[in-house]
Every structure is written in structure tokens, then in C-alpha cells.
Amino acid sequence: MTPGAAQAIWKGLRPCVGTLAISSLAMVCERLAVSVSSMDTDSLTVRLVGMRAPAASSRGQGTKTWHSLDGIARLSGMKRLALLVLVAAAALAAPAQDVAGREMAPWQPGMLDIHQISSGRGNAALYIFPDGTTMLVDAGEQAQKTPRHTPDRPDGTRPAGDWITRYIRHALGHDPQPALDYALLTHFHSDHMGDVSDKTPAAPSGAYKLTGLAWVGENLRIGKMLDRGWPDYNFPTPIEDAATKNYRAFVKWQTENRGMKVERFTPGRNDQVVLLRDPKKYADFELRAVGANGEIWTGVGATTRRHFPPLDTVPRADWPTENHCSTSFRLSYGRFDYFNGADIPGIPSEGFPSWHDVETPVARAVGPVEAAILDHHGYIDSQNEFLVATLRPRVWVLSVWDSGHPTARVWSRLQSQRIYPGPREVFATDLHPGTRVVISGIEKLASDRGHIVLRVSPGGGEYRVVIVDDSSESHRVTKVFGPYQSR
Numbered sequence: 440m441t442p443g444a445a446q447a448i449w450k451g452l453r454p455c456v457g458t459l460a461i462s463s464l465a466m467v468c469e470r471l472a473v474s475v476s477s478m479d480t481d482s483l484t485v486r487l488v489g490m491r492a493p494a495a496s497s498r499g500q501g502t503k504t505w506h507s508l509d510g511i512a513r514l515s516g517m518k519r520l521a522l523l524v525l526v527a528a529a530a531l532a533a534p535a536q537d538v539a540g541r542e543m544a545p546w547q548p549g550m551l552d553i554h555q556i557s558s559g560r561g562n563a564a565l566y567i568f569p570d571g572t573t574m575l576v577d578a579g580e581q582a583q584k585t586p587r588h589t590p591d592r593p594d595g596t597r598p599a600g601d602w603i604t605r606y607i608r609h610a611l612g613h614d615p616q617p618a619l620d621y622a623l624l625t626h627f628h629s630d631h632m633g634d635v636s637d638k639t640p641a642a643p644s645g646a647y648k649l650t651g652l653a654w655v656g657e658n659l660r661i662g663k664m665l666d667r668g669w670p671d672y673n674f675p676t677p678i679e680d681a682a683t684k685n686y687r688a689f690v691k692w693q694t695e696n697r698g699m700k701v702e703r704f705t706p707g708r709n710d711q712v713v714l715l716r717d718p719k720k721y722a723d724f725e726l727r728a729v730g731a732n733g734e735i736w737t738g739v740g741a742t743t744r745r746h747f748p749p750l751d752t753v754p755r756a757d758w759p760t761e762n763h764c765s766t767s768f769r770l771s772y773g774r775f776d777y778f779n780g781a782d783i784p785g786i787p788s789e790g791f792p793s794w795h796d797v798e799t800p801v802a803r804a805v806g807p808v809e810a811a812i813l814d815h816h817g818y819i820d821s822q823n824e825f826l827v828a829t830l831r832p833r834v835w836v837l838s839v840w841d842s843g844h845p846t847a848r849v850w851s852r853l854q855s856q857r858i859y860p861g862p863r864e865v866f867a868t869d870l871h872p873g874t875r876v877v878i879s880g881i882e883k884l885a886s887d888r889g890h891i892v893l894r895v896s897p898g899g900g901e902y903r904v905v906i907v908d909d910s911s912e913s914h915r916v917t918k919v920f921g922p923y924q925s926r
């Protein structure tokens with residue numbers, strides 16, 4: 440075989456060559472006792488990684504010359520054939536890799552994917568668990584649009600609920616009947632569940648309006664809905680604003696007509712969200728409910744403690760707000776841990792009691808994680824020093840579309856090597872141009888625009904961050920970061 444022919448084979452294989460193929464190749468080379476003089480295994484491996492994802496390189500991958508094609512050509516016939524056959528087999532068995540400029544590779548069994556969807560209207564995340572079980576966390580659709588906000592993503596031709604639904608359908612393309620096994624509404628704010636106005640269209644049933652989460656749930660069956668308020672929605676006071684009323688009408692109609700289940704998200708429990716399709720295969724997977732309504736997991740068994748004082752001992756003006764009551768959870772898969780604290784604050788406003796800091800007890804229970812979404816979009820009252828020092832993630836995900844997200848002090852805490860040492864990357868869905876002007880050093884963001892996909896490899900040992908274009912529905916990868924090793 441000539442180097443030209445070997446090059447042609449590699450060209451064909453390259454798009455689907457994965458990590459597995461690379462390590463198999465290294466093993467094969469060892470078995471065949473290919474000497475370094477005829478074939479430099481190390482440089483081949485390094486170079487292949489670089490060729491797969493040129494934009495991913497933050498660790499000097501792809502810096503060596505790939506000079507092993509000549510090596511393949513110089514091998515004896517049998518060795519050469521065996522090598523190529525084995526590499527081809529390994530490539531076919533390996534998961535497809537994400538490459539900048541190409542469409543994101545489909546989810547495959549064993550992977551944990553966390554898609555933070557950029558809509559310009561609020562938070563929405565799709566989780567695909569290792570056995571294919573799916574979960575939606577929020578689907579916001581803020582009605583208000585001011586110069587403080589970024590434009591709709593991809594654009595304003597559809598409402599956010601519709602864009603989110605379409606994104607999810609595409610991400611679940613592997614499933615002939617895409618559905619959401621779970622949906623979690625973290626708290627009753629419109630940037631997490633959808634606003635209603637005179638212009639909001641009604642559902643065909645007429646029972647509620649189609650916005651945010653209700654839009655998604657109208658179009659994709661939700662198996663179990665979890666929120667902090669069910670069944671009476673009255674903590675700390677009855678929750679009766681128009682947007683929450685609409686959400687409750689959606690829940691009522693879906694449970695009565697479409698068999699949707701609904702439960703109150705219960706801190707301490709790890710059995711409310713479980714794998715539904717192949718749980719035995721992925722025993723080291725867990726979603727732990729950490730906090731909601733001021734009740735917070737202790738980190739021991741399923742026990743919790745009340746963080747808020749009895750409300751009858753507290754002046755009404757100090758009562759917890761909707762954000763204080765947000766849910767929080769920790770997701771674990773092997774050694775990989777992820778934290779989501781929704782909009783919990785960690786820094787009380789001036790003159791307010793210390794228990795307005797919800798982050799500290801939550802972080803104490805959660806401990807170190809590989810990746811976390813910033814609480815409250817990185818707003819002024821969030822990411823206190825204790826939380827940053829305790830979670831100490833390698834990867835921070837920032838769901839933003841507002842010029843107040845993040846704020847300068849939050850940004851400096853995230854960067855601080857005193858709070859925790861070592862490298863870390865921050866990824867933002869849609870940084871507002873005003874924020875770019877105001878916060879010095881914000882250009883250090885690893886990415887400031889696009890859907891952010893945390894893609895955890897089978898077993899949880901390593902993970903990547905894949906940034907996907909949010910200006911269209913191309914699902915084109917713009918950048919790839921990692922792999923990072925779970926600790």
C-alpha cells in the first residue's frame with residue numbers, strides 16, 4: 440500500500456475515529472511491535488486528536504508532525520493489513536466525535552449530555568441520561584424585551600417555546616418517539632417557565648396558553664413533572680401570578696388528559712428522577728435533590744434540615760423570595776458530578792438576614808463537582824466565596840441574555856486562584872455587549888455565545904464541552920473543549 444492509499448483510507452475514517460480508536464490503535468501498535476523508527480505511535484496519536492478537533496486544542500494537541508503514513512507503508516504486508524483492519528473496526532465501534540464546523544454528533548448509549556439551550560428568553564436545558572432517559576430543566580420565555588436583553592435566538596420568527604421544542608426534537612433524533620421522561624421547573628419565574636400576555640396563543644384544548652414550558656409540554660409528552668409547589672402551591676404565600684396560574688392550568692390539564700404525573704421536588708431524595716430504560720447497566724448514576732423551599736439536604740442519607748426560620752418569627756418584608764425557594768440538585772455519573780442551583784442567592788441584600796444566603800448550606804451538601812451552572816445567571820447576589828471554593832468546578836456554565844449577567848464581582852470570584860487554585864473555563868450562552876464593555880477581563884470567557892453542551896463519555900471518566908451555533912438550526916459545532924478528566 441502506498442502512503443497515498445493509506446491517506447485515502449484515513450480521510451474516510453477520520454470523521455468517525457474516536458478516542459477508543461486512538462487507544463486501540465496504540466494497543467495494536469504495541470501488539471504488532473511496530474518500532475518507533477518505522478512508526479511513531481505517540482506522534483500519530485497526538486496528531487490524530489489534533490486532526491479530529493483542530494479548534495479544541497487548548498493543550499497543545501496537534502503540534503507534532505504526523506509522519507506515520509510512511510510508517511504504515513513500510514510495514515510488512517500482514518502487519519499493515521492487520522493494523523488497518525483493526526483501526527477500521529475500532530473506528531466503527533467508537534462514538535462519533537464532535538468537530539468544529541460539522542453538525543454535532545448524535546447522542547449514543549452510555550453518554551450523559553447536558554444541553555444548555557440558548558434562546559435569548561431564559562433558561563432551558565435538556566438532559567439525556569446514559570440509558571436515554573430524558574429530562575427538561577426549565578423552559579423560560581420572558582415576554583419583556585429591552586435594550587438590556589440580547590436578541591431572540593436563533594431569531595424572532597418563533598417563540599422560545601417553539602425553538603426549544605425543535606432543538607429537543609433534533610437532539611433526540613436517535614429516538615423514534617422523542618419524549619421527556621421528566622421535566623423539572625426550578626421555580627415560578629417567567630424566565631424559567633414562560634410569561635403570558637394578550638398575544639400568547641392558547642393551547643388547542645383552551646385550558647392554558649402556549650408559552651415556555653407549556654409549549655414544550657404540549658408538543659413533547661412529559662412523563663413526570665416536578666416542581667417546588669405541588670399540590671397546593673402556597674409557600675411562603677399562595678403563588679397566583681398569571682404565569683404561574685397558566686403553568687398550573689397546564690399541569691392540571693396534562694395530568695387529567697394525558698397521564699402526566701406530577702410530584703413535589705423533595706430535597707434529600709435520590710429516587711424521584713431515576714433511569715427508566717436500562718438502570719442496571721448504569722448503576723453509578725444518581726440525581727440527588729438537594730434543596731427547595733429552604734429545606735436542604737445535609738449530605739447524609741436522605742436527611743434534610745430547615746434553613747429558613749419559622750416564618751411567624753420573621754418580619755414579612757424578610758420572607759424568602761421565589762429565588763430563595765428555587766430547587767437545587769446534584770447529578771452524578773461515575774466520577775463526574777454536576778450542580779444546578781437554579782436562582783438561589785448566596786449574598787443577602789444589604790440589611791437582610793444571613794439566612795438569605797441559601798448557597799452556603801447547599802454547597803456544603805454538594806461538595807466538589809466537575810461542572811456547574813452559575814446560580815441566578817451570575818447575578819449580583821450569587822456565587823458567594825464559600826460556594827465557589829466548595830464546588831471548585833473545572834467548567835462553569837453561564838445561562839445569560841441580560842446585561843446584568845454576570846456581574847463584575849461574580850466574574851472576579853470565578854477567576855480567583857485564591858478561592859480555588861487551578862485551571863477553569865467559563866462558558867456563556869449569550870453575553871450582552873454591554874457586559875463585555877463593563878467587565879474587564881470578561882474576554883477570558885472560553886465562549887460567549889451558543890448552546891453549551893456538556894458531553895460526558897460513557898462511565899463518566901471524562902467530558903467535553905461542545906459549543907453549538909445558536910444563530911440558526913444548523914446544529915453546527917463552533918468549538919470543542921476538553922477532554923477534561925473527572926476527579
Ligand SMILES: [Fe+2]
Pocket residue numbers: 628630631782815816
Ligand atoms: Fe432566572
Ligand SMILES: [Zn+2]
Pocket residue numbers: 626628761762782
Ligand atoms: Zn428566578
